[in-house]
Each structure stands twice: as C-alpha cells, then as structure tokens.
Amino acid sequence: MKGFGTGSSDPELKTATGAQSQAPKVMTGRKGSGRAGSDDGLRTLMKLAARRDRVMLPIWIYALLATVGSTAYSLKKLYPAQADRDQLATSIASNPSLRALYGPLYDTHSLGALTAWRVLGFGGLLIGIMVMLLVTRHTRAEEESGRLELLGSGAVGRNAPLTAALTIACTACFAIGLLAAVVMIVLGQGWAGALAFGGCLFSVGVAIAGAQAVAVQLTETGRGANGIGALILGVAYLLRTVGDAAGSSGGAGWVAWLSPFGWIERVHPWAGNRWWVVVLPLAAGAVAAAVGYRLQSARDLGSGLLPQRPGPPAAGPGLRGVFGGVIGLGRRLQQPALFGWMAGLLAFGVVMGTLAKGIDQLLQENKQVEDIITRYGGVQGLTDSYLATSVSFLGMAAAFYAVQAVLRLRSEETSGRAEPVLAASTGRLAWAGSHLIYPAVGSLLVMACAGLGVGIGAGAVLGDFWGWVGRMLRAGLVTTPALWIVAAVGVALFGLLPKWTAAAYGVLGVVVFIAYLGPAINASQWVLDLTPFTHIPKIPGGVFHWTPLVWMTAVAALLSGLGLDGVRRRDLLP
Structure with a gap:
C-alpha cells in the first residue's frame, strides 16, 4: 500500500481486531441489563492496566517523593533558625502575593509544617495531573481506540473499565501518601503530622480521580476528556490562589474552601492536624465517582454526553486536494x-x-x-x-x-x-x-x-x-x-x-x-x-x-x- 512498508487493509481483519469497526457501540453488561453493575473481568483489567503503567507510575511516584524529600532538605538549609522561620511567617501573613503563590503558613516550629506549606499546592497539582492522565488512559482513550469495544464483547462488566482505572489511580495516590509520610518520619518529623500530610496527598488524588470519572463521560475523545480535566484542575488551583491571597480575616478567603487544593492546605499537618478536613476531598471524590458511574450507564459505548456538532456535507476549501x-x-x-x-x-x-x-x-x-x-x-x-x-x-x-x-x-x-x-x-x-x-x-x-x-x-x-x-x-x-x-x-x-x-x-x-x-x-x-x-x-x-x-x-x-x-x-x- 502506498505510504506503508507493510500492512493489510483487509476490512475483515479490521472488524476482527476492533479497529475501524462499524458495529454498534454496545458493550456486554449494557444499559438496562441485569448485569449493568457487574465487575466481570475487573481483575484482568486491573492486571492489564498495571502492566501498561509499570514504567510510568514508578516514575511519577519517585518524582513526587523526590520532590517531598528535596524540598524538606532545602527548607532546612534555608531556615535553620527559629528567627528565620518567624520572619518568613510574618512576611507571608502580611503579603497577599506570597500567600497566593505558596499558600498560608500555619506554623514555624517544625520542618514538617514548612514542608507541607511548600509541597501541598504544587505536589497536589502534580498528583492531579497524574490521576487525570491515568483515568483517561484506561477509559475514554480505550473506547476511542476501539479496544474497549473488543473487550466488552467478552465477559467484561460495563463498569469494570472505570472501576479498574479508579482503583489503579487511587492505589497510586495511596502509595504516594504513605511513602511521603514515611519520608517525613525518617526526617525526624512527628508521625501524626506525617500521616496527616500523607492523607492530604492521597485525598486530593481521590477527589481529582472522581472528577475525571465524570469528565471521561462527557466527550468522545481522550484528548477532549483531558482538556476538561485540565480545565477542572486550572479552576480549582485558581480558586485556591484567590482564597489564599484574600486570607482568613475576611473578604474572599472562603473561596479556597471551594477547591480540593484549598482543603488539603487547611488540614494543617504538624500545626493542629485537623483530620476532619481530609474527609472533604475523599467524600467529594466518592460522590463524583458515583456520578461518573451513573452517567456511564446513560450513554452508549464510544459516545459522549456532550452533543457533537455534525460536520458539513462536503469538505471545505481547506480540506480539499x-x-x-x-x-x-x-x-x-x-x-x-x-x-x-x-x-x-x-x-x-x-x-x-x-x-x-x-x-x-x-x-x-x-x-x-x-x-x-x-x-x-x-x-x-x-x-x-x-x-x-x-x-x-x-x-x-x-x-x-x-x-x-x-x-x-x-x-x-x-x-x-x-x-x-x-x-x-x-x-x-x-x-x-x-x-x-x-x-x-x-x-x-x-x-x-x-x-x-x-x-x-x-x-x-x-x-x-x-x-x-x-x-x-x-x-x-x-x-x-x-x-x-x-x-x-x-x-x-x-x-x-x-x-x-x-x-x-x-x-x-x-x-x-x-x-x-x-x-x-x-x-x-x-x-x-x-x-x-x-x-x-x-x-x-x-x-x-x-x-x-x-x-x-x-x-x-x-x-x-x-x-x-x-x-x-x-x-x-x-
């Protein structure tokens, strides 16, 4: 074939492999069947997802843990004395620009509190990006490629792909949170604050995973789902920035409470350890995931809930020739x-x-x-x-x-x-x-x-x-x-x-x-x-x-x- 070294254009081969298939977009465990909530094939899908991510996930986890450890090390060198830390806290409290950039600093008496102040905003955003890519990779991108249709023709429940994606993403976030807590304990910080710090990293990942479970139901392409996810991350981070800049004394400070990035800052690791705040992103992630499952049952495989604009009947001038x-x-x-x-x-x-x-x-x-x-x-x-x-x-x-x-x-x-x-x-x-x-x-x-x-x-x-x-x-x-x-x-x-x-x-x-x-x-x-x-x-x-x-x-x-x-x-x- 012109333009190719090898390869067949046999349409029967295309249909057999699921590529370019014109079959109806219906999956086993389809809407209205008694198996709509079946998890058949879940274990196999999880093994497949883990194998596909065996390189990418360890790199993400290592990079995030290295960020925690190197940040703690650099802050220890930057602020060795209590007077330096107190001066930093005074500067942040009186400067809205600094709070918008880094977030509020709630305590200066421990290296852990300084590390949480510096890491939670940027680290939470990185975890959000990781989770967004993971969920899309194993759900909407698989639908777009046609592979999920092929899997769905066998003994795979309708909810199994989304469940596998969420399980892999949440497990990765749990590993990051647990290992980050271990890193801070090894550095000599209190175990209660370390667990609160790790809980923040885990819970923000759960919240973003739930939001992305909704995003992948809205559009027909993985690129579009990632675009919606990136918009969610950007708005959430902007809300955190606006709320932190306003401060807690009044005004628009409450805006930070609308963002999962604002929630994890207000857990106050090593500065009070407000455990109840961790429940907010966990609950938000669970609710969003439930909405994602519900939306999934309301659509056909391969379609999105957002209406797609029909194309023109003939190619425009820019597409001719x-x-x-x-x-x-x-x-x-x-x-x-x-x-x-x-x-x-x-x-x-x-x-x-x-x-x-x-x-x-x-x-x-x-x-x-x-x-x-x-x-x-x-x-x-x-x-x-x-x-x-x-x-x-x-x-x-x-x-x-x-x-x-x-x-x-x-x-x-x-x-x-x-x-x-x-x-x-x-x-x-x-x-x-x-x-x-x-x-x-x-x-x-x-x-x-x-x-x-x-x-x-x-x-x-x-x-x-x-x-x-x-x-x-x-x-x-x-x-x-x-x-x-x-x-x-x-x-x-x-x-x-x-x-x-x-x-x-x-x-x-x-x-x-x-x-x-x-x-x-x-x-x-x-x-x-x-x-x-x-x-x-x-x-x-x-x-x-x-x-x-x-x-x-x-x-x-x-x-x-x-x-x-x-x-x-x-x-x-x-």
Missing part, C-alpha cells in the same frame, strides 16, 4: 489543544505577573531565598529575577503541550486513522509534517501568550505597562527553543523507537524535575546543564546571547531530522 487535505486535517486535530494551551498560559501568566509587586518583600528579608530566586532567574534585580523565573516555569508547563502535539502522530498511527490518509497519494513526510507544524509554530505561540500574560500582570502592578508587556513577550519567545528540544526528542523516539514514543513524557519529567528543584537544592552546575531551560537567556535583566538559542535550535532540527528519516524508513502500523 492532497496538500490541503493533509494540512487541513492536521489543523482540525491540533488546533483545539493549541488554543486551549494559549488561553490557559495567558491566564496563569497574568496571575504570576501580578505577584511581582509583593515578591521582593520576601526576597529582601531572606538572603537564602534571594540566592535561590537569583539562581532561577539568573539576574541581579529581584523583580527581574522573579519575572524571569515565572516565564521559565510557564515554559516548563508549555513543554507538555509540545510533547502532546508530537505524540498525536503516534495516536493517529496506532488508532488506524493514518492508514486511509497514507493509502492515497500522501507521503509519509507530508503527513508527519502536517502535525509537526504545531509543536514548532504552536510552541512559539504558546510561549508568546505566556510572556504576554506575565507582562500584562506585571505592567498592571508595577507601572510602565507597555514596557513590561514588550520585555516579557520577548522573554516568552526566547524560551521557545527549550520546548523545541523536548519536542524533538519525541519526534526522534516516534521515528526510531515507536514503541517507546510515550517515553518522551518521561524525558520531559526529568528535565522539569531538574529545572524546578535543581536551584532550590543547590545542585551542581553540570546537573543543571542537563536541562535546556538552564541555557535560555534570562530576560528581563539578564544579558541576551543568540549562541545558546542557535545551538538548541540546531540540536532540535537534528533530532527531528533523525526522527523523520526513521518514519520514512520503518514500517508503520496498519
């Missing part, structure tokens, strides 16, 4: 995710930019924190250093978009949708290029929005609005080559080692882990140099050099070229 069809199809598939990331990072950039006015208070009062922020930002001015750090952190988040856009190629191949495209006169490189435009140009647009958002926020609170907008827009744009490097690793894996394409997320995790925690724990320079974000010119305030940008662009082009050459030479899945 060989070249236009390939480019137009890539645009249709990639454009929604691009717009979502642009809007999300623009909003988060505005929030981070508005914190610039208050951040210098903490930096001026604590030399150790000033040194860390300077290592992140690489410049002398405290405000400039914080803003450069903010753009760098947003760049780390945007790198997930770059990898996601590249991995769309592998999704199209494994789902069988690439076969009819390549069966015509479309070449492999043209097909791959229609998708790779988005991690290339899309990364530039996403970082432009991130820098623009930081500039808008900083200009609103610091004055010189258009000056800050221009400087931070430039800072966002020069961060783009770091995203290209990470995306190019995904392209190389897709072309040369296609079965390991998903390992691009693992590479990204290592890069982000080093870039985020390396400066805080005073890591050696050679370790920091392993991440491309270290080599980005620090703007504003730093000295701009073209050399690292040129080298990173060249390396990204080389890796991408190797990957595309592999796509041209290897066999593709039929």
Whole structure:
C-alpha cells in the first residue's frame, strides 16, 4: 500500500481486531441489563492496566517523593533558625502575593509544617495531573481506540473499565501518601503530622480521580476528556490562589474552601492536624465517582454526553486536494489543544505577573531565598529575577503541550486513522509534517501568550505597562527553543523507537524535575546543564546571547531530522 512498508487493509481483519469497526457501540453488561453493575473481568483489567503503567507510575511516584524529600532538605538549609522561620511567617501573613503563590503558613516550629506549606499546592497539582492522565488512559482513550469495544464483547462488566482505572489511580495516590509520610518520619518529623500530610496527598488524588470519572463521560475523545480535566484542575488551583491571597480575616478567603487544593492546605499537618478536613476531598471524590458511574450507564459505548456538532456535507476549501487535505486535517486535530494551551498560559501568566509587586518583600528579608530566586532567574534585580523565573516555569508547563502535539502522530498511527490518509497519494513526510507544524509554530505561540500574560500582570502592578508587556513577550519567545528540544526528542523516539514514543513524557519529567528543584537544592552546575531551560537567556535583566538559542535550535532540527528519516524508513502500523 502506498505510504506503508507493510500492512493489510483487509476490512475483515479490521472488524476482527476492533479497529475501524462499524458495529454498534454496545458493550456486554449494557444499559438496562441485569448485569449493568457487574465487575466481570475487573481483575484482568486491573492486571492489564498495571502492566501498561509499570514504567510510568514508578516514575511519577519517585518524582513526587523526590520532590517531598528535596524540598524538606532545602527548607532546612534555608531556615535553620527559629528567627528565620518567624520572619518568613510574618512576611507571608502580611503579603497577599506570597500567600497566593505558596499558600498560608500555619506554623514555624517544625520542618514538617514548612514542608507541607511548600509541597501541598504544587505536589497536589502534580498528583492531579497524574490521576487525570491515568483515568483517561484506561477509559475514554480505550473506547476511542476501539479496544474497549473488543473487550466488552467478552465477559467484561460495563463498569469494570472505570472501576479498574479508579482503583489503579487511587492505589497510586495511596502509595504516594504513605511513602511521603514515611519520608517525613525518617526526617525526624512527628508521625501524626506525617500521616496527616500523607492523607492530604492521597485525598486530593481521590477527589481529582472522581472528577475525571465524570469528565471521561462527557466527550468522545481522550484528548477532549483531558482538556476538561485540565480545565477542572486550572479552576480549582485558581480558586485556591484567590482564597489564599484574600486570607482568613475576611473578604474572599472562603473561596479556597471551594477547591480540593484549598482543603488539603487547611488540614494543617504538624500545626493542629485537623483530620476532619481530609474527609472533604475523599467524600467529594466518592460522590463524583458515583456520578461518573451513573452517567456511564446513560450513554452508549464510544459516545459522549456532550452533543457533537455534525460536520458539513462536503469538505471545505481547506480540506480539499492532497496538500490541503493533509494540512487541513492536521489543523482540525491540533488546533483545539493549541488554543486551549494559549488561553490557559495567558491566564496563569497574568496571575504570576501580578505577584511581582509583593515578591521582593520576601526576597529582601531572606538572603537564602534571594540566592535561590537569583539562581532561577539568573539576574541581579529581584523583580527581574522573579519575572524571569515565572516565564521559565510557564515554559516548563508549555513543554507538555509540545510533547502532546508530537505524540498525536503516534495516536493517529496506532488508532488506524493514518492508514486511509497514507493509502492515497500522501507521503509519509507530508503527513508527519502536517502535525509537526504545531509543536514548532504552536510552541512559539504558546510561549508568546505566556510572556504576554506575565507582562500584562506585571505592567498592571508595577507601572510602565507597555514596557513590561514588550520585555516579557520577548522573554516568552526566547524560551521557545527549550520546548523545541523536548519536542524533538519525541519526534526522534516516534521515528526510531515507536514503541517507546510515550517515553518522551518521561524525558520531559526529568528535565522539569531538574529545572524546578535543581536551584532550590543547590545542585551542581553540570546537573543543571542537563536541562535546556538552564541555557535560555534570562530576560528581563539578564544579558541576551543568540549562541545558546542557535545551538538548541540546531540540536532540535537534528533530532527531528533523525526522527523523520526513521518514519520514512520503518514500517508503520496498519
């Protein structure tokens, strides 16, 4: 077949394997049967899910535990004396910007309380991302690929896939919470506070898992389900930020109680251990999961509850012809995710930019924190250093978009949708290029929005609005080559080692882990140099050099070229 090395287009083979099947989307244990709640096949599905996640889950768990341990270690070095901790608490209590960034600090007499203050917000968000991806991977993504339909034709209960996904996700969260508690006990912190701390990490994962159980019922695609989940996470984190900034003295402080991230902060590990608050995210997760089961029973397999807009009867101009069809199809598939990331990072950039006015208070009062922020930002001015750090952190988040856009190629191949495209006169490189435009140009647009958002926020609170907008827009744009490097690793894996394409997320995790925690724990320079974000010119305030940008662009082009050459030479899945 043109465009393929090997592979059959036999329609009977397609139907037998479940790919491209036109059979009705009905599963054994279907709606209205006496077995609607059956868990037949649950144990087998759990074994399958555990096997598929045998690499990804240990990496997530290790990264989160390393975050807890390294954060505790760095805080012990930053605030060795009680006077330093008391000064930190005073700064946070009087500064809404600091509370919005890190959350409230409830006690200064233990390293555990400081660690909980620093870890719960960011760590809870990472656990939420992990759980969101897990639940979607084993439910909606399986439906979209057709594999769940094949499984459902056997002795598999209707609720078994969702139950297996929730069990795996909650078990992973329980392991993280338990091991995090053990880490803090080994560091000499009280066992009651350690258990409360671990309970926070476990319970926030349960809450997000329940919410994602609802999200996967609403849309027909795994990408759409992850988009809804990301929106839920973003809103929850924003509510936490607004509530913490307002404080507990009045005003909008109650808003934090609307978010699971706000709930786990108010457990007060090592500062009162309010166990009853842990019940809130657990109960919310259980209720949301029950709603997810109920919604699942109200739909057919493969469909979503949100109405899908019917397509036009004929292809538009952008989808006609060989070249236009390939480019137009890539645009249709990639454009929604691009717009979502642009809007999300623009909003988060505005929030981070508005914190610039208050951040210098903490930096001026604590030399150790000033040194860390300077290592992140690489410049002398405290405000400039914080803003450069903010753009760098947003760049780390945007790198997930770059990898996601590249991995769309592998999704199209494994789902069988690439076969009819390549069966015509479309070449492999043209097909791959229609998708790779988005991690290339899309990364530039996403970082432009991130820098623009930081500039808008900083200009609103610091004055010189258009000056800050221009400087931070430039800072966002020069961060783009770091995203290209990470995306190019995904392209190389897709072309040369296609079965390991998903390992691009693992590479990204290592890069982000080093870039985020390396400066805080005073890591050696050679370790920091392993991440491309270290080599980005620090703007504003730093000295701009073209050399690292040129080298990173060249390396990204080389890796991408190797990957595309592999796509041209290897066999593709039929």
